[in-house]
Amino acid sequence: MTVGTIASDKARQVAQEVCQQHGATRDELIPILSDINRQLGYLPAEALDEISTQLKIPKSQVLSAASFYSMLSTQPRGRHVIKFCESAPCHVQGGREVWLALQDQLQLKSGETSPDDRWTLETTSCLGQCADGPVILVDEDIYLNVTPDQLSGILAKYK
Amino acid sequence: MAFFRSHILVSVDPVCLEKGAHDIFDTLLDELGKKGLIDEIQVLETSRIGDPETLGPDLMVYPEGVHYVNLTPADIPYMVEEHFLKGRTVDKLLAGESKVAVDEEVAPPKPKEIRIVLRNSLGKIDPLNIEDYIAEDGYAALAKILSEMTPDEVIDTVLKSGLRGRGGAGFPTGKKWQFARNAPGDEKYLICNADEGDPGAFMNRRVLESDPHSVVEGMIIAAYAIGAGQGYVYCRAEYPDAVRTLKVAIEQAREFGLLGQNILGSDFSFELEVRMGAGAFVCGEETALMASIEGQRGQPRPRPPFPAVKGLWGKPTNINNVETYANVAQIILNGADWYASIGTADSKGTKTFALAGDVKNTGLIEVPFGTTLREIVYDIGGGIKNDKALKAIQTGGPMGGCIPASQVDLPVDYKALTEAGSIMGSGGLVVMDEDTCMVDIARFFMDFIQDESCGKCVPCRIGTRRMLEILTRICDGKGEDGDIERLEALCYEVGTASLCGLGQGAPNPVLSTIKHFRDEYEAHIYEKRCPAKTCRALINFVILEDVCTGCTVCARNCPVNAISGERRLAHHIDPDICIRCGICAQVCNYNAIEIQ
Ligand SMILES: Cc1cc2nc3c(=O)[nH]c(=O)nc-3n(C[C@H](O)[C@H](O)[C@H](O)COP(=O)(O)O)c2cc1C
Numbered sequence: 224m225t226v227g228t229i230a231s232d233k234a235r236q237v238a239q240e241v242c243q244q245h246g247a248t249r250d251e252l253i254p255i256l257s258d259i260n261r262q263l264g265y266l267p268a269e270a271l272d273e274i275s276t277q278l279k280i281p282k283s284q285v286l287s288a289a290s291f292y293s294m295l296s297t298q299p300r301g302r303h304v305i306k307f308c309e310s311a312p313c314h315v316q317g318g319r320e321v322w323l324a325l326q327d328q329l330q331l332k333s334g335e336t337s338p339d340d341r342w343t344l345e346t347t348s349c350l351g352q353c354a355d356g357p358v359i360l361v362d363e364d365i366y367l368n369v370t371p372d373q374l375s376g377i378l379a380k381y382k
Numbered sequence: 383m384a385f386f387r388s389h390i391l392v393s394v395d396p397v398c399l400e401k402g403a404h405d406i407f408d409t410l411l412d413e414l415g416k417k418g419l420i421d422e423i424q425v426l427e428t429s430r431i432g433d434p435e436t437l438g439p440d441l442m443v444y445p446e447g448v449h450y451v452n453l454t455p456a457d458i459p460y461m462v463e464e465h466f467l468k469g470r471t472v473d474k475l476l477a478g479e480s481k482v483a484v485d486e487e488v489a490p491p492k493p494k495e496i497r498i499v500l501r502n503s504l505g506k507i508d509p510l511n512i513e514d515y516i517a518e519d520g521y522a523a524l525a526k527i528l529s530e531m532t533p534d535e536v537i538d539t540v541l542k543s544g545l546r547g548r549g550g551a552g553f554p555t556g557k558k559w560q561f562a563r564n565a566p567g568d569e570k571y572l573i574c575n576a577d578e579g580d581p582g583a584f585m586n587r588r589v590l591e592s593d594p595h596s597v598v599e600g601m602i603i604a605a606y607a608i609g610a611g612q613g614y615v616y617c618r619a620e621y622p623d624a625v626r627t628l629k630v631a632i633e634q635a636r637e638f639g640l641l642g643q644n645i646l647g648s649d650f651s652f653e654l655e656v657r658m659g660a661g662a663f664v665c666g667e668e669t670a671l672m673a674s675i676e677g678q679r680g681q682p683r684p685r686p687p688f689p690a691v692k693g694l695w696g697k698p699t700n701i702n703n704v705e706t707y708a709n710v711a712q713i714i715l716n717g718a719d720w721y722a723s724i725g726t727a728d729s730k731g732t733k734t735f736a737l738a739g740d741v742k743n744t745g746l747i748e749v750p751f752g753t754t755l756r757e758i759v760y761d762i763g764g765g766i767k768n769d770k771a772l773k774a775i776q777t778g779g780p781m782g783g784c785i786p787a788s789q790v791d792l793p794v795d796y797k798a799l800t801e802a803g804s805i806m807g808s809g810g811l812v813v814m815d816e817d818t819c820m821v822d823i824a825r826f827f828m829d830f831i832q833d834e835s836c837g838k839c840v841p842c843r844i845g846t847r848r849m850l851e852i853l854t855r856i857c858d859g860k861g862e863d864g865d866i867e868r869l870e871a872l873c874y875e876v877g878t879a880s881l882c883g884l885g886q887g888a889p890n891p892v893l894s895t896i897k898h899f900r901d902e903y904e905a906h907i908y909e910k911r912c913p914a915k916t917c918r919a920l921i922n923f924v925i926l927e928d929v930c931t932g933c934t935v936c937a938r939n940c941p942v943n944a945i946s947g948e949r950r951l952a953h954h955i956d957p958d959i960c961i962r963c964g965i966c967a968q969v970c971n972y973n974a975i976e977i978q
Pocket residue numbers: 546547548549550551552553575576577578579580663664665666667668669701702703704706808882883884
C-alpha cells in the first residue's frame with residue numbers, strides 16, 4: 224500500500240505490467256483491476272487509461288466496471304485499509320462496541336482516510352467468519368473475536 | 383455408508399514412520415478390536431499433523447480434535463480405555479500448548495443430522511492433500527462415470543436422485559444439466575457459484591476450505607454430463623483462504639490427471655479456473671456473475687435467454703452452487719435411490735444450515751429435508767439462549783422471510799418454506815427470541831437490500847429506498863396511518879417489476895413480518911409503542927422509586943449524566959438527556975430500572 228496519490232508514470236507502469244501478466248483480454252478486466260488496486264491501494268486515472276489502451280476497450284467501460292465493485296476504489300486511500308464487518312451476526316456479538324471504539328481510536332468515520340494517510344476506515348458486509356465475530360480485516364490480515372481493548376495492540380502493528 | 387463415531391488419524395510421515403508409527407497403528411487396531419470398538423471408530427493414516435521431529439509419533443482424534451503426541455505402543459491401551467470407553471481426554475499425552483481445539487464453526491454431528499456435504503468438514507482429511515481425499519473414496523465417482531456411464535446416464539442418475547439446486551431457487555439439477563447438454567453448440571461452460579453473500583452464511587466457505595475436492599469432483603462430473611470444456615469457480619474475494627485451498631486442489635487434481643487433457647486416459651478434457659469477485663452482493667445472481675467473469679459491471683441481465691442456452695460469452699452454460707456440486711459424487715457412488723430415500727417427497731437429500739441468533743448451539747449443521755424447525759432449534763440447537771421464548775425463525779437470507787413460533791413444527795423443505803411465506807435460500811437460519819422487534823428486523827434486512835441493489839431497475843432502486851424510509855420512520859416512532867398499506871403497495875411494485883431475484887425477493891422480509899406480526903407494526907404506528915422494547919425512540923428507562931436504594935451505581939455509569947439523585951434516595955432519569963443505551967439497567971444490582 225502506498226501514500227497519497229501515485230505518480231502518473233508509476234501508475235501506467237504498474238498497469239502495463241499487470242495487463243501483461245494476466246494477458247490483455249477483456250475477461251481479465253476484473254482480475255487486472257483487483258491486482259492494481261491491491262498494489263497501488265487504489266485505481267489512479269492514468270492506470271485506467273492504460274488499461275483501456277492495452278485491452279482496446281473504451282475508457283468509459285473500464286471506469287464503469289471500476290466504479291461498480293466495492294473493493295475497488297478510484298480515490299487514493301491510506302497505507303492501511305481497515306474493514307469492519309457490519310453485518311448482523313457480528314453486530315450482536317459485540318460488534319457495535321468494537322465499531323464505536325475503532326472510530327474513536329482512529330478519529331475516523333466510515334469511508335474516511337486519516338490526514339497522515341496511515342488509515343482508511345471502511346465497513347464491509349459479512350466476511351463469513353460469523354462464528355468468530357466480531358471481525359475486522361486490516362489489509363489482508365483477518366482478526367477474529369475482536370474486543371475493544373485489543374484494538375490498540377492490533378493497530379500498533381501497522382505503521 | 384458406515385457411520386463411525388470417531389476417526390483416529392495416525393501420522394505416517396517419513397519421520398513418524400521411522401519413530402514407529404506403524405507399531406502405533408497396529409496396536410491401535412488390536413486394542414480397538416479387543417474392546418469391541420472397531421466398528422465405531424475408524425483408524426486412518428494421514429500425512430504429518432504436528433512437527434514430526436518433536437511430536438511424532440502422533441495422532442489426531444476427530445471430531446474432538448484431540449492431538450496425542452510422542453506416543454509409544456505402551457500408551458495405547460490406556461489411551462483407548464480412557465478416551466474411547468470412559469470419554470476422558472488423557473492429558474499427559476497431549477501436546478504442551480495445544481489442548482483440545484474447539485471448533486466454533488462445526489460441532490460433531492447431533493443425532494438428527496446426516497452429513498453428506500459436510501462429511502469431511504471436521505478435519506477428517508487434509509484439504510491440501512489430494513491423497514487424503516482419494517483415501518475417502520475421492521474421485522471414485524469420476525472414475526466410475528468415465529469408465530461405465532454415458533453423459534445421459536449421469537444426467538439420468540442425478541434426475542432420479544431428486545437433487546435440487548442449493549443456491550436458492552431449488553431448480554432440479556438434472557433438468558438444468560439436460561438443458562445445457564441439449565443446447566446447440568460445441569463450446570460450453572460450467573460455473574460454480576461460490577459467491578455466498580448472505581450475511582451469516584458460511585456453509586460454502588467451510589466446504590471449500592475443508593473439502594475442496596468434493597466440489598472439484600462434482601464439477602468434473604457435471605462437465606462430462608453437459609459436455610463443457612472449461613469451468614470457473616467464482617468465489618467472493620472476502621474468502622481468501624477458500625481461494626487459496628481451491629487453487630491448490632485444482633493444481634493437485636491436474637497433476638493426478640483428473641483435470642486437463644484426456645482425463646484418466648479417456649477422451650474427455652476439462653479445464654478449471656478460479657475467479658474472484660470484487661465485493662458486490664448482486665454478483666451471486668447468476669447472470670450478474672457471468673457479466674462479472676466477462677469483465678463487465680456485475681449487473682443482472684433479463685432471462686430468458688437462460689444461461690443453459692446463452693450464458694457466459696453467449697455460450698450454453700451450466701451454473702450451480704458449491705453445495706449442489708458437493709452432493710454429486712456421493713450420488714454417483716451410492717446411487718440415485720439411496721439419495722432419494724433421504725428427505726421428503728418434494729425435496730431429496732440433506733441441506734446445510736448456518737444456525738445463528740438466539741440459540742444455544744450456533745454453527746453449521748446438516749439435516750435431511752423434512753426435519754422440523756422444532757428439531758433444528760431445540761434438539762440440535764439446544765433451545766433458546768437464557769431460556770427465553772422462541773418468537774420467530776428467519777430463513778433464506780436477506781430476501782427470505784420470518785416464520786412465527788406457532789409454525790415451529792413445519793418440516794423444512796422447499797415447498798413448505800415457500801408456503802409459509804419464506805424461502806429456502808442458501809441456508810441461513812436465524813433464531814429470534816421474544817426480545818426481537820420484528821419491525822426492526824424488517825428494517826435491518828431492507829437496509830441491506832437497499833444497499834446492495836445494483837440500481838439497474840427503477841422499482842428496485844427507488845422502491846427499496848422508499849420502503850427503508852417508511853420502516854425507519856415506524857421504528858423512530860414517526861409512523862403514520864397508512865404506512866402498512868404503503869409498504870404493501872411498494873412490495874407489490876418492487877416484487878413484480880424487478881429484473882432479478884434481489885428486487886423480486888426484496889418484499890419477503892416485509893410481507894412475512896406484516897403477515898405474522900401486524901399487531902407489532904400497529905403498536906409502533908398507532909400507540910407509539912415497541913412491544914419487544916427494542917426501538918430506542920419508543921422506550922423509556924425508568925427507575926422504580928420503591929425499589930431503588932439510592933446506591934448511585936447507575937448515575938456513575940451513565941455516559942451522558944442523565945441520572946440525578948442524592949445518595950440513599952431514589953434516583954431519577956431525565957428522558958430528554960437519556961440516549962437509551964441500557965447501561966444503567968445492566969449495572970443496577972436491585973433490578974430497579976425498568977424499560978417502559
Ligand atoms: C441477489 C442474488 C444473490 C444470489 N447469491 C447466490 C450465492 O451467493 N450463491 C449461489 O449459489 N446462488 C446465489 N443466487 C442464486 C443464483 O442466481 C443461482 O440461482 C444459483 O447459483 C444456481 O445454482 P443451483 O441451481 O445449484 O442452486 C443468488 C441470486 C440472487 C438473485
